[in-house]
Amino acid sequence: MWVCSTLWRVRTAARQWRRLLPASGCHGPAASSYSASAEPARVRALVYGHHGDPAKVVELKNLELAAVGGSDVHVKMLAAPINPSDINMIQGNYGLLPELPAVGGNEGVAQVVAVGSNVTGLKPGDWVIPANAGLGTWRTEAVFSEEALIQVPSDIPLQSAATLGVNPCTAYRMLMDFEQLQPGHAPATACSQLCRWEKLHRAAAAVSVSPLGLQVQLAGTLQVFSWDDHQVTESQWPVQAKTRRGGTMVTYGGMAKQPVIASVSLLIFKDLKLRGFWLSQWKKDHSPDQFKELILTLCDLIRRDQLTAPACSQVPLQDYQSALEASMKPFMSSKQILTM
Amino acid sequence: MWVCSTLWRVRTAARQWRRLLPASGCHGPAASSYSASAEPARVRALVYGHHGDPAKVVELKNLELAAVGGSDVHVKMLAAPINPSDINMIQGNYGLLPELPAVGGNEGVAQVVAVGSNVTGLKPGDWVIPANAGLGTWRTEAVFSEEALIQVPSDIPLQSAATLGVNPCTAYRMLMDFEQLQPGHAPATACSQLCRWEKLHRAAAAVSVSPLGLQVQLAGTLQVFSWDDHQVTESQWPVQAKTRRGGTMVTYGGMAKQPVIASVSLLIFKDLKLRGFWLSQWKKDHSPDQFKELILTLCDLIRRDQLTAPACSQVPLQDYQSALEASMKPFMSSKQILTM
Structure with a gap:
């Protein structure tokens, strides 16, 4: 059984x-x-x-x-x-x-x-x-x-709904909960591992080395990092993290269990803050209604075309083998979505 | 000239x-x-x-x-x-x-x-x-x-006055500005590189490997590190930093220019925050009167025997050669103070 x-x-x-x-x-x-x-x-x-x-x-x-x-x-x-x-x-x-x-x-x-x-x-x-x-x-x-x-809501694209519960939630909370972003900066565009919110800040640069690897989000004074697959050394940090005072670098994921290596001079002389974010903990610390409110907020952004699903490849469930293989290929830029 | x-x-x-x-x-x-x-x-x-x-x-x-x-x-x-x-x-x-x-x-x-x-x-x-x-x-x-x-004030010990302007100020601000410490915890005891405030928290442990090296201050949810001479790996971190949720580890000094190496799992799953502190920046961000107020606060702690000078060796100015040599010896626990 x-x-x-x-x-x-x-x-x-x-x-x-x-x-x-x-x-x-x-x-x-x-x-x-x-x-x-x-x-x-x-x-x-x-x-x-x-x-x-x-x-x-x-x-x-x-x-x-x-x-x-x-x-x-x-x-x-x-x-x-x-x-x-x-x-x-x-x-x-x-x-x-x-x-x-x-x-x-x-x-x-x-x-x-x-x-x-x-x-x-x-x-x-x-x-x-x-x-x-x-x-x-x-x-x-x-x-x-x-x-x-x-x-x-059932009026959002299927792909957006299918990928709504983890990465967009993580990205939104990372963008909203660590630094005060400027009014008028609206998040936009989800990508494979974490949403890239390219419109969030005109001066922001979004870097995606690999959907399984490093992803960098710069927005306002916020730098969002994924250490999923790489040990990220300081040379790979965005220049903003090294030059701007008072930024926050937020780590999420961390599945590769590689450490963060940070220059003490950035911490001391540039007031760089290193933080981490874990959506599961956020859910524990907040009520189900607050999570539902977050989902509705994201759906509203989707309707306003300020948040779009990542590049996706829809694959019928029975073709799961090829989808699994594709999802594990390095530098694969399209998220595999099984359809039933 | x-x-x-x-x-x-x-x-x-x-x-x-x-x-x-x-x-x-x-x-x-x-x-x-x-x-x-x-x-x-x-x-x-x-x-x-x-x-x-x-x-x-x-x-x-x-x-x-x-x-x-x-x-x-x-x-x-x-x-x-x-x-x-x-x-x-x-x-x-x-x-x-x-x-x-x-x-x-x-x-x-x-x-x-x-x-x-x-x-x-x-x-x-x-x-x-x-x-x-x-x-x-x-x-x-x-x-x-x-x-x-x-x-x-001239009613505090000479050694306390001579060493008041840097380390006690740094320690006090690190203890007060990053975490909410519990009422009734009073700072005490200055040591050579940074004040050790042993009475601050009954459960706190103060570790001083060397006056020129690693010094650890645990107080409440605060961990204060000096990366002055060592690259501090995670194995050297206090156990509290690895087990307690939501602590802040504050780096100061950093003269050895060695990086901080932090586990992403501590950042993500334990909500550890990595920060830095620079007294010069604090002074820039605050008025001279606020610095004077800080000095008077520290003097008050000294009078109440809640802050004491580090272990010192007084050396006449003309014997500067021996004082310089002593100050550069590793694991030297006594601060050299020139008297005129």
Whole structure:
């Protein structure tokens, strides 16, 4: 019997994982609302039972949907990206790992198919995204608890909705929470690892060495760095970090576990501040309503064309092998998005 | 003719340097008020004409005092410490260097001998310290402009007054300006490179590897580091910096120009903040009255026995060679203070 869970879900009820049952395995005690139909539809999911090379350990499996309880929501996944953290998690190189076997994917957008009798905040047709990582989004359908989902407007582009919950949120908070930016600077343009907000400041320079590597965001007095793949030495820092007084350099990601190397003269004589940002901690420190407010703010920016999705390649779920391979290629500039 | 000046004086009038005249050199146009006495006293000073090994380039010279102008103050130096920055400056290894020849020393306490007719804030007998670095304190007497001096109470120990203007100020601001410390935690005990405020927090640990090397101050959520001589790797960090969330690590000094190496996981997952502090910048950002207020606050702590001078060795000015040598010995725990 498949029982998937994760060490790092925060507010997602554990019981949601027990609804993932393999079509060919032993079945749970309750037939799902879906499988009770005349001809049970196959729920397909990208599952891995061991950590390793994603191209080898990830398999497309047929699973059976669990029953929809009173507080549950039956959703049809629409699109789900392949993020570097998904790859690291499958490889076993991520700080927090799910119990195995697990369904891959932590981001995505789904459409509500049916809701339990106690669900008041969602209705069939609504679009939803995961409230937290760990849901396993690489599948065609799922039953989740209502609290594990956040509604998003369905009038934004599918790709934007599918990639809304992690990088744009991280970028927005990094831009808003560390320095006072000037009025009139509007964020714009999301890119693969973190949003590049090229219009934020006319003098800002956005550098993207690689979607898996260093990304630099300069805006106002803020410098946003990713140390994902490289040890970033001072020579790679933007010139603004070395010359302007009082800036803040914010590190996020850090999946390569490489240190920050900072000149003491910049800290002492230029009042450079080194900080870090972790969206999961921000969520812990803020209410679900504040996170929903953040999502709506980002959707508003999307509607005003001030935030756009990264360059994406949509790949049907069954072609996951090529999508996984493409997502791991260095200097790949297009985010792979699985469509169901 | 001796014309001493410095690149990094901030509020000290340039003319003060022109009052340093060698007794054997060409004299200035005006006889000083001191040299006008029946038997002109020798003004002795530790002077260096070239950068290099302090033991070789520093010489005890006889100089002539310049005239006391209307806004000037004639002082007798009482005591002046030998700080690592003084040594670095003589060696030519400091970021900001005076024009040569120059009188050594940037800190010290002096007693007012006479004042010009326009001086209203000081009177004979008052104790004064330099308002900024660059005065050249290793001499028996001098004429400075009133604005270059700050009065200190004469009821505090001589050693405390002589070492008050740099390290205690730096330590106090580092402790007060970066984190909210708990009420009732009173700073105490100055040590050689930076004050150790051992009573500040009962749970705090103060570590002093060497007066010229690493010094660690843990107090509340604040960690204060000196990277003066070492490249401080994470293994040398206090355990609090690795386990407690939301602390601030403040770097000062940085004369060894070694970088700070920080784990991204501490920045991201522990919300560690890396900052720097530079007293000269603080002075630029604050008024002279605010600096005077800081000095008086520190004097009050000294009177309440909550701040004490570092371990010191008083050495007569003429024995400067042994004092210079002692100050450069590694793991020397006693600060050398020249007495005049």
